Amino acid sequence: MSTSSTSDAVLTQILKQLDAMQVQQQTMQAKLDALSPQPARPEPPPPSSSRPIAIPAARSTSAELGTSPTPSVGSPSVGVMSGTASSMPHHTLTSATATEKERERLLYPGRVNLTTYPDQHSIRPYPLQWGASSPEARGPVICSRLPGSIKARNALGAHSGSYSIYRALSIALGSLSPTHKPDFSMTEPPVDIPPNPAWGAAGGWSMGPAPASGGYGPIVSMDPYGHLVPQVFRREMEEQGLDVRPSIAVTRAHIKMSELDDAVRRGDLAVDGKVVLQSRPLPGVNEPGVEVTVSKAAVEPVWHLPGVAERFGISEPLLRRALFEETGGSYPELITRPDIKIFLPPIGGLTVYIFGNPAFMSDESKELTLRVHDECNGSDVFGSDICTCKPYLTYAIEECIRGAQRGGVGVVVYFRKEGRALGEVTKYLVYNLRKRGGDSADKYFKSTELIAGVKDMRFQALMPDVLHWLGIRKIDRMVSMSDMKYDAIVKSGIPILSRYDIPEHLIPPDSRVEIDAKIAAGYFSSGKQVTEADLFKTVGRTWEETEH
């Protein structure tokens, strides 16, 4: 061994020891923090013109707040447990004399703890075995910071995705008690989404041909038991007082869309009295049109970090580091709590619309029609003609209904991934660039790349999870031209028997730019073939042409 490599080895060893010492020191500090009494807080300056805290909303619900059950509290004096106060007398919250500082202290009596560590005093995450074959073996996902649950917390982040910020506002403003416990009785699903082998097989995924998704099974971005939480984790919630929340809700509805009225009028859809119903006549309305019965499910993301990392082919530490850094350091426990494997990210979820009998989704003898749609608010809701999103969506809904009427089932999954998950601000900046730069199909993807740095951030690898949750084993008709969606689904182990692109007559003229660019980039097209060389010929309207 040469001298230099010896000294390298020694240096590496010293560095390792320093690292270990640093971790020990942090742990000691955390333990010390937990033991030392709370330092006296300086009194706030006398309120010269202190604004009285008028919280009318809290007052109106104070009776309910006052009686809300208090979760069992272990040893609330432990410093790390800086959750919200459960025994807080709510009348003081609404006291007109309380200052903002006092109110903050009432809401959050513990000191701010920026992070926690795995071997910290009294921290015992509730055991969670992702991919286990039963809810009992799997265990509940707990991300609550309430005193009765914070020690058992086995998930980072918060429920409701990005809406967790509005919850924070509600609590800060005094309109919501931080200890409010929802009453889930009467909220159970009216439609059965029953367990299937994809939800979990003991020891990891072990059914059929191993999907490319790897050892954590085909579901890593949602909690398959999310809609059954109050039922399957009743013991944990009622007997152990743990704050466990549903991350999925299933319900039924009637939908009414003018495009479906038009389809019935054209004779493209039939009123069958089961899926498509004649609407009741309304006074003063000549043609009340139709409505369609659907079952639907709203799903919040619940990420199993090792599974998500594996799906993307990156390491879990790298995934955690990127999530920590790119959320402005919002979740330090991504770094300090490698023992917690679940993260509820602050992003939008998805909604599933089911046309026909939901039980047919897992019945391979029934024809299944599918559309996976990524949100495009401008088109989907407001009818912007620069893209084909809404025509595609309504065409897919029609196809789903026709499939259901033939004795099959139709599924539309609507993902909150606005503007290819780049967001609307980026999307509109790209629109501006396109309109100023001569909107031609050859520049379509380049324009997005110039602004966002990438063409697309939707990364469809997690998308098929919801299909596996629904019990879908094969897709007869996929209404989509996206090769990324197709590849992700097939790679996850679900075969697609045929694909449908949007009929020519439904493509708004100005969105031809988008469609041609996509076809040239390899998207599925049953008819028109477009080459790179053709793209400069497909141009959209400029603003000047639209301003009269």
Ligand SMILES: [Zn+2]
């Ligand atoms: Zn669109």
